[in-house]
Amino acid sequence: MVIATAQLMVVLDATIVNIALPSAQRDLGMSDADRQWVITAYTLAFGGLLLLGGRIADLVGRKRTFMIGLVGFAVASGLGGAATGSALLFGARALQGAFAALLAPSALSLLTTTFPGGKERSKAFGIYGAIAGGGAAIGLIAGGLLTEYLTWRWCLYVNVPVALVALTAAAVFLRDRPERKRVFLDVPGAVLGCGGLVAIVYGCAEAEPRGWGDALVVGLLVAGVALLAVFAWWQTRARHPLLPLHIVRDRNRGGAFLTMALAVIAMFGMFLFLTYYFQTVLGYSPVRAGLAFLPMVAAIVVGSTQISARLLHRVPPRFLMVPGALLAAAGLFTLTFLTARPAYVSHVLPAELLVGLGMGLTFMPVMATATTGVARQDSGVTSATVNTSQQVGGSIGTALLNTIATSASAAYLADRLAEAARTSGGHQLPPAVREALVKDGVVHGFTAAIGTGSVIMLVAALVAGAMVTAPGSASALPEKPAPEPPTRPVRY
Template structure:
C-alpha cells in the first residue's frame, strides 16, 4: 500500500495491473468528452440572439437556453458521479456520450422554444453523468506521478479553456452556418469519442453490491438544483425577490439535511471523508472561487467586444483565443512540468495572483480602449494564472482517493466548478447592471446626454464588477495558501493519518 497526497492509502497501481500501452490515446477520448461538456456551457451564448429570433422566444424566456443546461448539469453531478462508481465508469461514460449526442441533435432540430429548452435540459442530465465519469477514468488510468502531471495538465487546460473555446466556435458556426450547428457539432464529436471509448478505455468493475443512497439523492440533488436555480433567477429578478430568497432558503435547508444524512447513511451518496480532508476541501473551494471571477468576465467581455467595440460574432469569439492559448500554456507547459517538484499551492497561489493582476488591468478599460494594448495583455495574464490553478486543483483533489469513490470525488470537483460559474454569472452581472444604472442616472442630465452616457455607464458597471472579481480571486489565493497542504507529487504523501481503502 502507498499513501496518496491527500491522506488515504491506496494500492500501488503497478502491482495491481499492467500499464495500459494505449493510455495516451485514451486520454484523447476523455479530453474530447470533457471539451464537449465544458464548451456547451458557452457555445450557445453568441448564437442566442439568432436562436431567439428564429424560434420567437421572449426576452424573459431566452435565459432558459442557458439555465436549463446549467440547472440539470449542476444539480445532478453528485448523482452522476455515484452512479459511475456503482455501475462502472466506462459504461456511464459511453451512455453519457450517446445521450448527450441525442439531446444535441434534438436541440438542433428544435421547432420551438419548449423543444430547445427540453433538449438543453437533457444535455445537462447526460453531462452530469459524463463529466465525473471522464475525470474518474483519468484518475484511475494515470497513477504514475510524472504521467499524471502531464495528463492532468491537458485535462486542466481543456476544463479551463473550454468555455472560451465555446465562444470562438459559437461565433464561427453562427456566422458561417447557423445557430443550430452549435448543437449539431456535438454529434460527430460524441461518435468519435464512443468509438474511441470502446477501443481504448478500460475500467475496473463497478461496485454493484452497494446501494444508491435515495434519500441522499433527493436531498443533495434537490439542494443543488435549488441553489443553482436561485442564482440563475437572481439575475433577472433581483436578489431580494421572494422567489429567489425562497430558493436559497430551500437549497440551504436541503443541503444541511444532506450533510446530516451522509453521516448516518449506510451507503452515502457523498462519503464525508472526501470533504473532511483539508487539502481536498481547499481544492473544491479554490475551484469554486476562481470560477466565480472567471465566468463573470466571460459574460462582460462578450458584450463589451460586440456591443461597445462593435465586433462581429466571429471576431468577438476570436478575441478569446489568446486567453485559451494562455490557459493551455500555463496548464500543460508550466504547471504539468512543476507539479512533481513543488507543492500544489506553490502553483495555485501565484496563478491566482497572476489572474488577479490580469483582472485589475481590465478595470482600466473604457469605451475607447484598444484590444491590442488594453485587453490582450490582461487576457494573457488571466489565462496563464488560470492554467497554473486549474491543473493542480484537478490533480490534487482526485489524488489518493479510493477507486470506489473516484466518481463521486470527480463529481464534487465538477460541482464546485458549476456552482461557481452560476454564482459568478449571476452575482457579477447583478453588480454590473446596478452600477451601470446608478452611473447613467447620475450623468443623464438631458435626453441628449443618453447616447454618450449609456455606453460609458455600461463599461463603468463592467469595471466595478471586475473589481469584485479581483477580490474573489484574491480570496481564492488565500484559501489555496492556507488549506492546500499537500506535498509535491514526486515526494510522497502529505503527513496525515492514513485511512486504508481497498480496491473494489
C-alpha cells in the same frame, strides 16, 4: 484524448449557445423572458445531477457510464438542433445537462484511475486543466464561427459527430477495472443533494433578472441551503452515503474544492462582460468577438500543459495555485481600467494573457489535488464534487457579478444623465451624446464587477495558501482506503 474530447464538449456547451442565442430566439419566436432557459435548463440539470452522476459511475462502472453519457449527449444535441419550437429546445438542453452530469464525473474519474501517479498523471491533468479553464472561451469562439457561417443549429449539431468519434474510441481504448465491492445508491441522499443543488443554481439564475431580494430567489436559496444541511446530516447516518464526508473533510481536498469555486466565481463574469464589451461597445462581429478570446485560450494551454504539468510532481500544489490565482487577480484588475474607447492591445490583451496563465497554473493542480488519494470506489463521486464546485461557482459568479454590473451601470448613467441635463439647460441630449453616455455606463458597470472578481480571486489565493498543505509529488500519493461505515447505521 478520448476523455479530453468528451470533457471539451461538456464545458463548451455551457457557452457555445450564448452567441447563437439571438438567432435562435428570432428563429423560434422566443420571448425575452423565456430565452434564458436555453442556458438555465442546461446548468440546472448539469449542476443539480452531478453528485448523482458521479455515484452512478461508481455503481455501474466508469467506462460504461462514460459511454452512456456520450450517446445521450449526442441524442440530446441532435434533438436541440432540430427543435421546431422553444419547448423542445429547452427540453433538449435539460437532457444535455443530465447526460453531461453522467459524462463529466466519469471522465475525470477515468483520468484519475488511469493515471494514478507520476509524470504521466501530471501530463494528463495538464491537458484536462487546460480544457477546464479554456473550454468556456473555446465555446464562445466556436459559437461565433458556427452562427455566422452556418446556423445557430450547428452549435448543437456539432456535438453529434464529435460524440460518435469519442464513443468509438472509448470502446477501443478505454479500460476500467471493475470493483470487487458493490456500491449502493443512497436514494434519500440523491434527492436531498440534487434538490439542494438545483435550488441554489436556479436561485442564482433567477437572481440575475429578478434581483437578490426577490421572494422567489430568497426562497430558493434558503431552501437549497436547508436541503444541503439535511443532506450533510444524512450522510453521517446513511450506510452507503452518496458523498462520504471524509472526502470533503480532508483539508487539502476541501481547500481544492473551495479554491475552484472561488476562482470560477471570479472568472466566469469576465467571459460574459468581455463578450458584451466586444460586440456592444466595440462593435465586433460574433466571429471577431470569439477570436478575441484566442490569446487567453493559448495562455491557459501553456500554463497548464507546459508549466503546471512539468512542475506539479516536483513542487507542492499550492506553489502553483497561489501564484496562479495572483496572476489571474492581476489580470482582472487590469480590466478595471477599461473605457468605452478601443483598448484591446493596451488593456484586454495583457489581461487575457495574465488570466490565462493564472488559470493554467491554478486549475490543473486543483483538480489533481482534489482527486489524489481517493479510494477507487469513491473516485466518481469525488470527481463529481470537483465539477459541482465549478458549476455552482459559475452560477453564483454569473448572477453576483451581473447584479453588481447592472447596479453600477444604472447608478452611473443616472448621475451622468442628470448632470448632462443640468449643463444643457434642460434641452434634450443629442443621440450621439446619449449613446456615448450609455456605453460609458455599461463599461463602468463591467469594471466594477470585474474589480469585485479580482478581490474574490485574491481570496482564492489565500484559501489555497492556507488550506492546501500537500507536499511535493502529491500526484503520486497512494490511494487511501475508505473508512469503515458506522457500527449501527440507519438502513434504508
